[in-house]
Amino acid sequence: xxxxxxxxxxxxxxxxSNKEADxxxxxxxxxxxxxxxxxxxxAAEKTALxxxxxxxxxxxxxxxxxxxxxxxxxxxxxxEPKHELPDAALHKNPRISASTKIKGFVFGKVKISQKDxxxxxxELRIGLLxxxxxxxxxxxxxxxxxxxxxxxxxxxxxxxxxxxxxIRSSIYGILAKESxxxxxxxxxxxxxxxxxxxxxxxxGPNGAGKTTTMAKVAKMLISSGITCMLxxxxxxxxxxxxxxxxxxxxxxIEVVKGTYGADPASVAFDAIAHxxxxxxxxxxxxxxxxxxxxxxxxxxxxxxCRVTNPDLKIFxxxxxxxxxxxxxxxxxxxxIKIDGxxxxxxxxxxxxxxxxxxxxxxxxxxxxxxxxxxxxxxxRYNPDFVIDNILPAS
Ligand SMILES: Nc1nc2c(ncn2[C@@H]2O[C@H](COP(=O)(O)OP(=O)(O)OP(=O)(O)O)[C@@H](O)[C@H]2O)c(=O)[nH]1
Ligand SMILES: [Mg+2]
Numbered sequence: 016x017x018x019x020x021x022x023x024x025x026x027x028x029x030x031x032s033n034k035e036a037d038x039x040x041x042x043x044x045x046x047x048x049x050x051x052x053x054x055x056x057x058a059a060e061k062t063a064l065x066x067x068x069x070x071x072x073x074x075x076x077x078x079x080x081x082x083x084x085x086x087x088x089x090x091x092x093x094x095e096p097k098h099e100l101p102d103a104a105l106h107k108n109p110r111i112s113a114s115t116k117i118k119g120f121v122f123g124k125v126k127i128s129q130k131d132x133x134x135x136x137x138e139l140r141i142g143l144l145x146x147x148x149x150x151x152x153x154x155x156x157x158x159x160x161x162x163x164x165x166x167x168x169x170x171x172x173x174x175x176x177x178x179x180x181x182i183r184s185s186i187y188g189i190l191a192k193e194s195x196x197x198x199x200x201x202x203x204x205x206x207x208x209x210x211x212x213x214x215x216x217x218x219g220p221n222g223a224g225k226t227t228t229m230a231k232v233a234k235m236l237i238s239s240g241i242t243c244m245l246x247x248x249x250x251x252x253x254x255x256x257x258x259x260x261x262x263x264x265x266x267x268i269e270v271v272k273g274t275y276g277a278d279p280a281s282v283a284f285d286a287i288a289h290x291x292x293x294x295x296x297x298x299x300x301x302x303x304x305x306x307x308x309x310x311x312x313x314x315x316x317x318x319x320c321r322v323t324n325p326d327l328k329i330f331x332x333x334x335x336x337x338x339x340x341x342x343x344x345x346x347x348x349x350x351i352k353i354d355g356x357x358x359x360x361x362x363x364x365x366x367x368x369x370x371x372x373x374x375x376x377x378x379x380x381x382x383x384x385x386x387x388x389x390x391x392x393x394x395r396y397n398p399d400f401v402i403d404n405i406l407p408a409s
Contacts, residue, residue, distance in 0.1 A: 020367040020405035023142030028178050028406075030135050126168045129161070136161045147337045147368030152189075152375045159185045183406050189375045190398035196355050196382055198232075201326060202241055202296050212290040213297045214323055216283075218316060218351070219331035220343055221304030224359035224385060226255065228331045229299045230262035232383075234390040236297055237266060243297035246286030247272035248279035248319065251303035251312070259301050266390070269295070279303065279315060280322040287323060300325065305347075313350050320351050327354045329382065334358035334365035341372045348379065359385040362392070367405050 136157050143153040160182055169177040198213070205211050215232070217225040229245065236243045245263045247270055249255035256272050263270035271286035273279075283300045290298045302319060305312035320328065330353045332340050347353060356373060358365070361384045373381060381396040394400070 018364065018366065020143070020146045020148075020371075021407075023139060023146055024182060024406045027135055027139040027142065028175055028182065030138070124168050124170055125174065126166065127164050129165045132161055132164050143368060146366040147340075147372070149338055149341050149368075149372035149376060152372045155375070156185060156189070156371070159188075179406065179408070183402055183408065186371065186406065187398060187402050189371055190401050192374055192378075192380060192398075195380050195396065196327065198236070198297075198327070199239055199241060205326070206296070211294075211296050212287060213327070214283075214287060214300065214325045215297060215327045215329060216300045216302060216319060216323065216325040217329050217331055218302050218347060218353075219304065220333075220336075221252075223304065223331050223333050223336075225249075225304065225331040226258050226262070226301050227388065228357050228359060228383075228385055228393070229259075229301055230266060231385060231390050231393040233262070233266050233268060233299055235393065237268070241297060242268075242295045243299055244269040244271070244286065244290055244293075244295050246270070246283045246298055246300040248282045248286075249301045249303040250275050250277045250279050250282060255301070255303065269293070278318075280319045283319055283323045313347075316347075317351055328352065329354065330356045330379070332356060332358055334361040334367075334369065334384065335363055337366075337369065338372070340369045341376055344373060344377060344379065348377065353379050355380050355382040357381070357383045357385060357393075362386045367401065370401060 139160070140153050140157045143156065144150065148156070163181045163185060164178065167177070167181070198215075202211070202213050205213050217229045219225050226249070233243050233245065245259050245268065247256045247259035249259070250273055253275075256275065260270050260272060269289070271282060271289050273282040273285075279302060283298075286298050286300065289295075300319070300323065302316060303312060305316060319325075328351055330344055330347055332343060334340075336343070344353065344356065356379055358370065358381060370381060373379065383393050383395055384400075386392045386394060
């Protein structure tokens with residue numbers, strides 16, 4: 016899950032850790048320095064020409080893997096970082112020579128300079144764009160990461176953990192939005208006000224997973240003891256009504272349907288009346304897939320909203336749809352205000368960048384992730400889950 020971003024961030028951290036371990040200039044542990052200066056100078060002289068040479072030229076230092084470098088152990092082989100660099104672009108960065116590494120271990124601390132960070136920040140920006148992060152967001156995020164890293168003094172043995180933590184904080188600032196919607200709480204509130212049923216409209220592009228997601232939300236409500244029913248208001252796509260009826264039957268709940276070509280708003284209106292009459296707490300309203308470019312479908316959507324006045328308008332989008340997703344969200348939001356987003360197909364190679372883009376560029380909360388085709392393949396959005404998947408703490 017979110018493999019794209021995970022790969023980018025760990026590649027970046029591994030590369031920068033290596034680069035910083037390669038430094039010999041910014042050492043602040045003076046006492047330590049004097050004490051060990053003689054021991055180091057010989058090794059440094061021997062390797063001065065080799066520091067920035069490609070790994071082949073340095074002779075038999077294997078490619079870096081996993082950035083943990085145990086302090087105090089000066090064996091070049093054993094101290095070799097162990098992360099895997101994902102890209103050819105990252106592989107071209109200089110590797111650490113054995114003696115330089117010894118120097119770093121002796122002096123203990125390094126300071127990350129702008130010159131050192133810049134090439135890696137640029138690589139990271141490209142990696143983010145390739146992982147579906149929007150251009151402006153990638154720019155802002157990498158700038159924030161640059162500012163938090165440059166000038167930072169870190170103990171060499173902690174360098175990977177330190178950089179990792181710094182980047183985690185930058186991303187977490189975007190991911191941790193306090194705006195989740197509590198559907199059960201909304202039902203309770205409406206019950207107290209005598210305004211049931213709660214009406215939830217599902218909208219989004221064709222094939223994004225609206226109908227399936229609606230059924231998953233129904234299943235969640237049923238499991239929480241909340242009564243619900245479906246409105247088969249996609250009267251546009253062939254077999255859409257049968258699909259909704261199938262879900263209703265499988266879940267053991269009621270469904271109101273019309274005929275193909277019927278006004279979807281009137282089907283939803285009938286479903287709401289039915290729910291009121293039967294004391295059903297929530298009506299889940301399906302809708303036809305629509306692109307922002309399809310004017311008549313967008314007008315139809317506005318009409319459904321006028322007629323039914325939904326409590327929640329939930330945009331269902333594919334977590335795999337790349338940068339286009341943010342534009343879809345913005346366009347639909349401009350037509351009818353979206354209250355929340357559900358991202359589907361996270362199980363199918365979702366790179367994860369569009370989650371960051373949406374949360375950074377809009378004020379709309381992501382409510383759930385859908386992770387498969389079963390009714391139970393839905394999980395509440397959780398920033399810890401996202402950050403731990405794209406950049407594990409260790
Ligand atoms: N792997 C995976 N498949 C999903 C997920 N959600 C939905 N699907 C599948 O995506 C396909 C389309 O789902 P639908 O629910 O019909 O999508 P829709 O948005 O209602 O489609 P239209 O009504 O045609 O606009 C179906 O095959 C679903 O089983 C998910 O989270 N993961
Ligand atoms: Mg559908």
